[in-house]
Amino acid sequence: MPWQNRQNTPLARKLRNNATDSERILWQRIRARQIANTRFNRQVCIGPYICDFVARTPKLIVELDGGLHASTTEEDERRTRFLEGQSYHVLRFWNHEVIGNLDGVVEAIEQALLALPQPLP
Numbered sequence: 777m778p779w780q781n782r783q784n785t786p787l788a789r790k791l792r793n794n795a796t797d798s799e800r801i802l803w804q805r806i807r808a809r810q811i812a813n814t815r816f817n818r819q820v821c822i823g824p825y826i827c828d829f830v831a832r833t834p835k836l837i838v839e840l841d842g843g844l845h846a847s848t849t850e851e852d853e854r855r856t857r858f859l860e861g862q863s864y865h866v867l868r869f870w871n872h873e874v875i876g877n878l879d880g881v882v883e884a885i886e887q888a889l890l891a892l893p894q895p896l897p
Contacts, residue, residue: 823859834894839869
């Protein structure tokens with residue numbers, strides 16, 4: 777499966793254990809099927825990338841970007857193209873959006889989930 781990349785597993789585990797403030801805040805609102813009864817996982821390896829939050833069944837990825845990403849837009853675009861090539865839909869939010877407008881971010885995630893094809897029961 778494309779999301780399995782055992783080489784990055786130790787790094788993904790390290791990232792889970794050292795989450796940023798915005799990752800911790802968002803995780804509290806999307807964990808345990810709180811949004812549209814959808815399960816998210818944190819720091820998931822998909823190909824050569826580690827994605828912040830992934831809902832595997834509806835194939836939605838939520839990425840949180842900090843100030844570093846302002847200078848890496850070309851790499852972010854390449855990453856997004858790869859992930860979309862794996863049939864994922866990618867949502868990106870800035871860290872300050874999560875901190876300053878958490879309800880709006882959660883609403884955008886929920887709307888994206890509802891717009892995606894739903895799995896059969």
